[in-house]
Amino acid sequence: MNTLIVISVLPIVLLYLGLYKAKNALLPVTIVGLLVALGLAVSQWNVDAQPIFSGMMLFDKYAIAFSSISILSTILILALSKEYFERISSHVAEYYAVILFALAGIIVMVSYHNLSMLFIGIEIMSVSLYILAGIKKTDFASNEAALKYFLMGAFSTGFLLFGITLIYGSSGSFDLDVIRDWALTHTAKTVDPMFYTGIMLMIVGLCFKVGAAPFHFWTPDVYEGSPTLITAFMSTTVKTAGFAAFLRLFSTCFASLADLWTPTLMVITVITLCVGNVTALYQQSFKRMLAFSSISHAGYLLFAIVALGINSGNSVFVYATAYTVASIIAFAVLILVQQQSGNDNFESFNGLGKRNPFLAFVLTVAMLSLAGIPLTAGFMGKFFMFGGAVAKMQIWMVIIAVINAIVSIYYYFKVIIAIYFRDAERAELVAPGYVNVVLGLSVVITLVIGVYPNLISNLIP
Amino acid sequence: MEKFFNIVQSVPLNHYILLSCILFSIGVIGVLTRRNAIVIFMSVELMLNAVNLLLAVFSVFRNDPSGQVFVFFVMALAAAEVAVGLAIIVMVYRNTSSIDINVLNKLKW
Numbered sequence: 206m207n208t209l210i211v212i213s214v215l216p217i218v219l220l221y222l223g224l225y226k227a228k229n230a231l232l233p234v235t236i237v238g239l240l241v242a243l244g245l246a247v248s249q250w251n252v253d254a255q256p257i258f259s260g261m262m263l264f265d266k267y268a269i270a271f272s273s274i275s276i277l278s279t280i281l282i283l284a285l286s287k288e289y290f291e292r293i294s295s296h297v298a299e300y301y302a303v304i305l306f307a308l309a310g311i312i313v314m315v316s317y318h319n320l321s322m323l324f325i326g327i328e329i330m331s332v333s334l335y336i337l338a339g340i341k342k343t344d345f346a347s348n349e350a351a352l353k354y355f356l357m358g359a360f361s362t363g364f365l366l367f368g369i370t371l372i373y374g375s376s377g378s379f380d381l382d383v384i385r386d387w388a389l390t391h392t393a394k395t396v397d398p399m400f401y402t403g404i405m406l407m408i409v410g411l412c413f414k415v416g417a418a419p420f421h422f423w424t425p426d427v428y429e430g431s432p433t434l435i436t437a438f439m440s441t442t443v444k445t446a447g448f449a450a451f452l453r454l455f456s457t458c459f460a461s462l463a464d465l466w467t468p469t470l471m472v473i474t475v476i477t478l479c480v481g482n483v484t485a486l487y488q489q490s491f492k493r494m495l496a497f498s499s500i501s502h503a504g505y506l507l508f509a510i511v512a513l514g515i516n517s518g519n520s521v522f523v524y525a526t527a528y529t530v531a532s533i534i535a536f537a538v539l540i541l542v543q544q545q546s547g548n549d550n551f552e553s554f555n556g557l558g559k560r561n562p563f564l565a566f567v568l569t570v571a572m573l574s575l576a577g578i579p580l581t582a583g584f585m586g587k588f589f590m591f592g593g594a595v596a597k598m599q600i601w602m603v604i605i606a607v608i609n610a611i612v613s614i615y616y617y618f619k620v621i622i623a624i625y626f627r628d629a630e631r632a633e634l635v636a637p638g639y640v641n642v643v644l645g646l647s648v649v650i651t652l653v654i655g656v657y658p659n660l661i662s663n664l665i666p
Numbered sequence: 667m668e669k670f671f672n673i674v675q676s677v678p679l680n681h682y683i684l685l686s687c688i689l690f691s692i693g694v695i696g697v698l699t700r701r702n703a704i705v706i707f708m709s710v711e712l713m714l715n716a717v718n719l720l721l722a723v724f725s726v727f728r729n730d731p732s733g734q735v736f737v738f739f740v741m742a743l744a745a746a747e748v749a750v751g752l753a754i755i756v757m758v759y760r761n762t763s764s765i766d767i768n769v770l771n772k773l774k775w
Contacts, residue, residue: 321736328743335750339757348758349770355754356706356767359747360697363713366740367690370717374683374724379732399683 206257206264208249208272209316211242212309216302223298235283235301239308243276256318260380267518267665268316271449274522275311278442278529279304282434284643285537289434293341300340304438307333311446315453320369320379323450327365327414330446331358334439338431350430357413357423365410371403384458393464404459404466408473411454415447417503418477425484428496433543436492437536440499445525448506452521455510463513470511471602477504478609485616491539492549494616495532498575501613502528505606508590512597518665520589526661527574527582527654530647534571537644538564541634551619555629564636565624567644574651576617577610582654589662674726682723689716703755703765707748714744 215238222230246269254265262268283304290300310329317323335358339351373379375397376387391397409420416424428436459466481501488494506524509517539549541564546553558565574583587610591603636644654661689712696709718737725733755765762769 321732321739324736325739325743328746332743332746332750335754339754342757343761345761348754348761351754352703352758352767352770355747355751356697356703356710359707359710359751360694360713362743362747363690363693363710363717366714366717367720369736370720370724373721373733373736377728377730379736 206262208242208246208264208276209262209309209312211238211245212276212305212312215239215242216305216309219298219302219305223296223302228297231298231301232283232287235305236280239276239280239283239305243273243280246272246276256382260382261319261322262313262316263318264316267449267453270518270522270664271315271445271525272312274526274529275308275315275442275446278445278533279308279438281530281533281643281647282438282442284639285437285533285540286434287637287639289432289540290340293432300337303333303336307337307438308442311442314446315449317450317453318381320372320381320384323454324366324369327450328362330443331362331414334358334435334443337435337438338427340435341432346430347432348430350427353423353430354427357427361410361413361420363410364406364413368403368406368408368410371399371406375400375403381454381457385461388458388461391462393462396462396465401465404462405469407454408466408469411447411451412473415444415451415503415506416500417473417507418480418500419473421477421480421500421503424500425493425496428499429490429493433492433536433540433549436496437533440495440536441529441532444499444503444506445529448503448509448521448525452510452517456513456517460513467511470507471599474504474507474511474602475605477501477507478606482609482612486612488616489551490549491535491542491551491554491620494551495535495539498613498616499532501609502575504609505587505590508594508602508606511602512594512599514593514596516589516593519662520586520593522665523582523589523654523658523662524586527586527651530650531571531574531581531583534567534644534647534651535575537640537647538568538571541636541640545631545634551623552627552629554620554623555627556631557623557634558625559628560631560633561636563641564634564644567648568624569621570648570651572617572620574655576614578614580652580655582651582658585655585658585662589658671726674723679723679727682720686716686720686723689713689719701766701768703758703767706767707751707755711744711748714740 249264256263290297307330310326313326335355338354339347341347376384413420481497485494485497509521542553543549574581577583577587594603693709693713697706700706718740721733721737759765
């Protein structure tokens with residue numbers, strides 16, 4: 206709870222700092238504030254959690270774990286932002302403030318205990334992101350991304366709300382516990398058709414938000430058009446929070462009616478995996494490839510919800526952590542490369558291995574982790590996901606997913622080949638110290654989780 | 667207020683649900699078929715208002731005020747979205763002198 210208060214007050218402080226032209230204080234204050242929020246979240250770990258604010262929020266271990274990973278990834282992304290926003294505009298304080306407002310929405314999203322808080326959290330986050338997608342005011346691609354994201358986001362909110370309303374209409378409450386008790390008194394055969402429609406509409410709304418096919422069509426355009434740093438935020442922190450909210454809803458409320466919605470989600474998962482991976486194969490732009498790869502990773506994350514079990518929370522957590530740190534590395538290197546060559550095609554990475562061995566190494570580790578090669582965190586994430594699905598006897602789903610994982614190796618290795626086996630006459634990239642710190646930390650996390658997954662794989666009871 | 671609730675309840679619940687579904691569908695069709703950003707935006711508002719109507723009706727039929735409170739949240743959100751959305755549309759208009767979404771085709775797969 207204190208975490209949320211700190212993260213809500215911090216952006217207002219930042220706006221005042223911006224007002225009094227204290228530009229150099231912005232980043233340190235943000236990072237210190239977020240570290241305080243992180244500490245407050247972790248200090249609640251052993252407290253027996255009860256719903257607070259009249260049953261609106263519940264800061265249990267699940268919420269704390271996902272809040273922590275969201276705050277950590279935001280810190281890593283903001284550490285990359287030094288001098289990034291200054292190049293876009295002179296009003297820097299607003300960008301930090303809006304990112305933190307989005308983070309406040311994310312904290313609400315992962316710790317809600319009432320459907321109204323789910324809705325409010327998603328909207329605080331989304332409205333902030335509409336602004337962030339369009340922060341390059343004169344850049345046409347950024348404009349287009351903002352408008353597309355806004356129209357699609359508002360559209361999907363309509364579906365989510367209609368779903369919430371129908372569930373309210375049949376169960377009589379927005380509270381997750383009351384809805385769960387209502388669902389327990391019904392079986393898949395006797396359930397109200399209104400409730401069933403409500404679940405389906407909520408799946409549509411949430412799949413829009415996390416970018417799962419067939420509701421993914423906005424993702425590549427928005428990810429490509431937005432400034433790269435914002436894309437990094439959207440595809441890591443926001444996606445993790447979306448899945449945390451998705452899983453919390455389905456594992457708390459609808460687990461007893463799994464027969465109703467599992468077939469729908471299975472179809473969505475398979476389509477998401479295939480669309481994401483196959484389209485990523487023939488992308489020329491690294492940024493757009495990452496956008497499609499984020500769609501395919503949404504497919505792997507959906508496995509946890511399709512094969513809902515006691516370990517779903519843990520597998521989503523491990524997978525999301527692995528995916529987040531690897532993506533942050535990829536986007537950080539992309540920002541540096543983009544500044545030098547002016548575009549984000551694969552050719553821009555040619556010869557990176559000779560010029561910048563460290564950058565080449567970390568990017569290689571990130572690509573291996575995203576592809577799911579052993580000894581990296583990405584492998585452990587996929588391992589837990591598939592393990593859960595096998596335990597639920599969904600063998601053919603796992604087979605399709607493994608085929609897709611093999612396909613994905615092709616486009617991730619395209620980057621590695623460009624780095625080490627293609628040459629280009631370019632000057633050496635100068636990576637600032639703070640970028641190296643972020644990259645080093647991310648690589649260490651990726652490798653440590655890849656070798657000792659037990660460190661984080663049993664956190665959530 | 668009691669009298670008003672009785673009047674609302676004199677119409678069967680199914681009729682309200684049907685009306686909301688029709689309004690919601692009109693909104694969805696509007697978003698999918700129209701090409702003007704403002705009209706799409708209006709269609710989204712129609713979807714949200716269909717939801718508001720249904721929430722208020724459920725709330726009256728169940729004698730539970732939380733549905734009506736939710737309507738206020740939806741309205742507040744709709745206002746916030748209008749502010750941000752119109753700002754984005756103005757920004758696009760300044761750069762392209764058009765709000766036709768077919769102009770937005772620079773990013774393609």
